[in-house]
Amino acid sequence: MSDQPPVPGPVPTGTRRTTLLTGTVVVAVGLAVTGVGTLVMLGVASRAMPGEEYADFVVWWTVATLLGTSFGVFEVYLARLLISDFARGRAPARSTGVMVGRAAIMAGAITLVLALLSPVIADRLFSGELVLVGLLVVFMSLVAAQALQRGAATGRHNMVAIASQLSVDGVMRGVIVAVLALTDHDSVTTLALGCCASVVLSLLAGSWRIGPWLARPRLHAAADVPLRPIILLLVGTAGPLLANNGSVPWLRATDAVSPHVLGAFAGAVTLSRIPTQFISAVMSPLLAHLSESVEHGDEAGFRRVLARTEVLTAALGVAYVVAFAALGQLALRLMLGPDFSLDVANLAVLAAASSGMFVGVVQQAALGALGRWHHIAWAWVAATVTFCLVLVVPGDPLWRATSAPLVGVLTALLSMWAFGRRHFTADAGSRPGTP
Numbered sequence: 001m002s003d004q005p006p007v008p009g010p011v012p013t014g015t016r017r018t019t020l021l022t023g024t025v026v027v028a029v030g031l032a033v034t035g036v037g038t039l040v041m042l043g044v045a046s047r048a049m050p051g052e053e054y055a056d057f058v059v060w061w062t063v064a065t066l067l068g069t070s071f072g073v074f075e076v077y078l079a080r081l082l083i084s085d086f087a088r089g090r091a092p093a094r095s096t097g098v099m100v101g102r103a104a105i106m107a108g109a110i111t112l113v114l115a116l117l118s119p120v121i122a123d124r125l126f127s128g129e130l131v132l133v134g135l136l137v138v139f140m141s142l143v144a145a146q147a148l149q150r151g152a153a154t155g156r157h158n159m160v161a162i163a164s165q166l167s168v169d170g171v172m173r174g175v176i177v178a179v180l181a182l183t184d185h186d187s188v189t190t191l192a193l194g195c196c197a198s199v200v201l202s203l204l205a206g207s208w209r210i211g212p213w214l215a216r217p218r219l220h221a222a223a224d225v226p227l228r229p230i231i232l233l234l235v236g237t238a239g240p241l242l243a244n245n246g247s248v249p250w251l252r253a254t255d256a257v258s259p260h261v262l263g264a265f266a267g268a269v270t271l272s273r274i275p276t277q278f279i280s281a282v283m284s285p286l287l288a289h290l291s292e293s294v295e296h297g298d299e300a301g302f303r304r305v306l307a308r309t310e311v312l313t314a315a316l317g318v319a320y321v322v323a324f325a326a327l328g329q330l331a332l333r334l335m336l337g338p339d340f341s342l343d344v345a346n347l348a349v350l351a352a353a354s355s356g357m358f359v360g361v362v363q364q365a366a367l368g369a370l371g372r373w374h375h376i377a378w379a380w381v382a383a384t385v386t387f388c389l390v391l392v393v394p395g396d397p398l399w400r401a402t403s404a405p406l407v408g409v410l411t412a413l414l415s416m417w418a419f420g421r422r423h424f425t426a427d428a429g430s431r432p433g434t435p
Contacts, residue, residue, distance in 0.1 A: 026159040030166030035274045037170025037198075039335055041177045042267055045191060046336040048181035051259035052127070055252065057188045058266040059125050060132050061195065062248040067110060067136060068143025074103050075151035076368050082155025083291045096152060097215035103144050104217055111137045124253050126188070135192045142199040149206045152213040165206030172198035246387065247401035256397035264340035265401065267332055272350040275320050276357045286362065290369035302369075309362045317355030324351035346402045356409035363416035372419065379415035383408040 042061075046054050081095040114121065118133040126132040146165060153161040176194035180186055207213070248266045251257060257265070286309060293302040328347035332340060367376050387408035391400050 022159075026163045027166070030163030030170075033167040034170030034173075037172075037174040038270060039274070040174035041191075041195075042270060043335045043337075044174075044178050044181050045186070046263060046267070046340065048186045049188075051263065051339075053188055055259040055262050056126050056129070056132070057191055058263055059249055059252050060136070060188060060192055062266060062269075063125065064136050064139040064192070064195070065143075066246065066249075067140040068146075070110075071103055071106070071140075071144040071147040074099050074144070075147040075154070076364075077373075078148060078151030079154035080291055080368060080371075082152065086155065087292075092152070092155065092213075093215040094218070096148075096213065097218040099151070100148060100215060101217040101219040103148060105219065107141050107144055110140065125249055129188065131189055132192060135189070135196065138196050139192070139199065142196060142203070145203055146199060146206070149203060149210065149213065153206070153210050156210065156213075158210055161206050161209035164209045165202045168205040169198050169202035172201045247391075247404055250391060251397060251401040254397050260339050261342075261398070263336060264332060264342045265346075265398065267336045267340060268328065268342045268347055268350055269405075271328065271331055271335065272324060272347070272354045273357075275316075276354045276361075286365045290366055294369050302366075306362070306366050310359060313358040313362055317358045320355050320358075321348060321351045324348065324354075346398070349402050349406055353405040353409045356406065356413050360409060360413045360416065363413065367416060367419065375416065375419035379412045379419065382415050383412035386411045 042058065045057055049057060078096065078099040081099070082092050085092050085095055114133055114137055118130055121133050122128050122130045146169075149165060150162050153159070153165075173195060176198055177191055180190055180194050248262075248269060251265060252262055286305075289305060290302055293299070293305070325344055325348040328351070329341060329344060332342060332347075364376055367373075387404045390404035390407050393400065
């Protein structure tokens with residue numbers, strides 16, 4: 001491990017479009033593989049485990065990914081800091097060390113909360129299995145390291161390292177769970193351990209591709225690495241996390257549906273979010289591209305790329321809602337088996353939430369490139385409020401769980417769109433640490 005990796009120069013203006021296009025394709029391949037790995041894992045588990053145990057496992061996976069995804073803010077912010085560092089000829093060790101330290105503090109705080117609430121969490125979500133709460137901490141910490149590694153790779157325009165990490169995680173997740181099921185080691189605890197093992201292997205693959213990237217954790221404040229953007233991003237993290245995964249543990253806690261309905265709903269949520277993973281492939285290269293435009297004062301290029309990406313993602317979103325409503329039931333049965341099904345209307349609403357995330361990913365990349373972290377935060381705070389409001393209104397629990405993500409995503413999307421139209425021109429010269 002080295003604190004002083006080589007400092008690359010800025011990406012030449014003439015190659016930025018190629019970097020964006022090829023980077024998106026490369027990351028999309030990695031996301032596709034990890035998405036397929038998740039589907040294989042859920043399909044194998046649904047056939048190997050009794051209904052109640054499968055419900056425990058799918059809820060564990062949902063909560064584990066929810067906690068791990070919260071560290072995505074460090075990926076975004078570290079990438080933006082490193083792009084700025086490289087543009088100014090600064091070594092990346094200081095920014096990386098501060099982000100590693102902040103991520104460690106956050107992981108410690110979440111671990112403390114989980115430890116205090118472990119009896120309640122285990123009882124309401126995991127049929128009393130306390131060890132599964134401990135494995136949440138292990139998985140969360142490993143995924144936090146993944147986020148930091150992807151941020152370091154984005155800052156270096158190394159999308160191959162990101163794709164390698166994602167691909168190995170997906171492949172090994174599916175392979176490990178399949179082997180465990182075939183050898184009758186298919187308890188919830190064993191499969192959860194297998195998921196943790198796949199993340200470890202993915203980190204090794206990413207490190208092999210990116211080279212030395214990790215820096216010594218810095219726990220003290222750094223004047224040149226503002227803390228406020230991290231806090232703002234963390235405040236806004238709850239929205240996309242709830243939109244992606246929050247309905248599943250909420251529905252489990254209500255005890256309002258059978259294990260097979262819960263399993264079908266969780267599977268449908270996972271299936272419907274797979275295209276979001278493909279679209280999010282543009283996040284890292286788009287953030288890097290737009291950030292480079294900001295650093296070089298290329299407002300025309302910034303606005304042109306943003307507009308084209310918005311139109312493309314909106315069109316893909318409309319097509320996806322139609323496709324998932326038509327084919328979602330068949331896909332769900334193929335993935336989980338004939339005992340798991342969900343109405344077409346529920347599938348269409350879940351797909352619509354994913355389609356909103358398509359454009360939301362683009363808006364968030366643009367606001368992040370401009371350093372408008374507080375607008376990202378407030379947009380997702382508003383989304384969290386509307387998400388929770390839907391869950392507390394009277395009505396069928398399954399429908400509330402289905403519609404809450406869509407309402408939340410639309411709230412965030414409209415908020416970010418409004419913020420962006422007000423500030424893109426005025427703030428084209430903003431820096432990543434701008435309050």
